[in-house]
Amino acid sequence: MQVRIAVFLGLLGSASAFLGPIPASWSRSARVHPALRSTRPSMVMVPPAKTKGIITPCVLTDDDCLDGKLYCRPSLFKKAAQLEQDPADLVKAVYDRVVARDPDQTEYHQAVWEVLESLEPVIAANPEYADDNLLERLVEPERTMTFRVPWVDDSGKVQVNRGFRVQFSSAIGPYKGGLRFHPSVNLSILKFLGFEQVFKNSLTGLPLGGGKGGADFDPKGKSDQEIMRFCQSFMSELYRHIGADVDVPAGDIGVGGREIGYMYGMYKKLTGEFTGVLTGKDMQYGGSLIRPEATGYGLVYFAREMLQTKGKSFEGARVALSGSGNVAQFACEKVMDLGGIPVTLSDSSGWIYDAEGITRDKLAYIRDLKNHHRGRLEQYALDHPDVVYTATPQGEDARRVWSAEVEVALPCATQNELDEADAQLLVCNGVIAVAEGANMPCTPEAVAAFHKAGVLFAPAKASNAGGVGTSGLEMSQNSLRMSWTRDKVDGYLESIMVNIHKTTAKYAKNYGREGDYVFGANAAAFFKVAEAMKAQGIV
8 A cells, every 4th residue: 555655646746747836726626737728719829838847738729629629629749840941942842743743734733833822821830731741642633544435426436535533632521523524624624623622622611522524525516315325435434433422423514414314324223323423413313402503603602702891792783704504694693683783694606795784584595595405695696686796706805705894703614714814804994803603714814913903803612612512412412311492502502602701711811811812712721631631641
């Protein structure tokens, strides 16, 4: 017994030497030394420090650990990371290796640089994110598949296309991203889209990784039977690499409800499973209400939040939109819901300017023209004499869709459609806000011009995340074997977009970049993905 008491007193003495003397204010009911108790979080994370033998506790941000659980406190004994290289040099070195490895993938280079450049202050403040080549792992896809897609056209001839799937990151959930059928599809474009998808999905707050896929197949001018045969051939290879908890593709350019249906039918036949392996499905077999509208609606919800930071709204605002597909159509509808006046739309042949504004009846005409008759906007102009139609410009000085005098611009067509000259034209005509509906439709020079002019600018990874957010909601409904009401899904969508705006704005402000949504989106998304990568080890 005496030996045990001596050992106990020895241990207690060691603890006192380490923690310091126990103050008289420490009540008998307390079970933890005050030096180790957590305090109410404040705005800055402070590394632990030793003062006269007492360890001061770590302090978290106001948004961390709101439940007060001990397990999410940082370690008191964690060694502070040291950055061995200047952040700018580190980022440039990673980017240079990306370019050297794939010198011909210019679209991918652009996407990588846009993210890495904005992460310099994040790495400077958080050196641990430079450890273990985390950035190098971040910019390299986990898996890339390329495969042959043979199919038979209506004349009996065999055609061959190339299919792709880039599974970029599964750090925070199963791979998630669309399939694009378009002649321009190549590995560079899909890597750029997949990389962007990682950050976009992170911002939604849902457990979704990032991926992208598609084929260099052009559905325009093809019969339904030809499209069905192509989709079935495409899925006969893709099915090996996807699954409800592995990789969940969706639609994109050239892939709508018809194509999703054909692919889903083939997947079900090959696997014998009826599962939520694709999103964007029709309601009859597991789709979600609001999914077709989600990207366009979400875009306008985000733009509304941006405008409110300057005391503005859509009420009475003239709005320019590019594109006339799914995103543009529903963005146009939501603009009208909020009191705005959409005045432009475009397609690959040209664009329209409706000075009086596109009304609901006119939008219904455009939907029927584009979705059922696969027609061109020129026909809309012919049937509406007050509308001005301009063919696709061939020269740099030709008038473009962005030449209209508007307060808000929503590019919804394709990547790099809005260049520096277009941006300068919009600025001169009084634009106050630009939000990307397509994936990276603004060139880096255009973004710089908007920032220089003080124009509110929302990058695609934030402003068009409503589509994938609602795809995540469709996955949830499939898992629950339930269908939610339109109002419930729309409510979730609006909440997702409001939270994305709040998060991006907060991160921008915390780093002294208030109003810079590009930086805020990249930083917020990166933190979540990087923390998951660190927790899961070098895999």
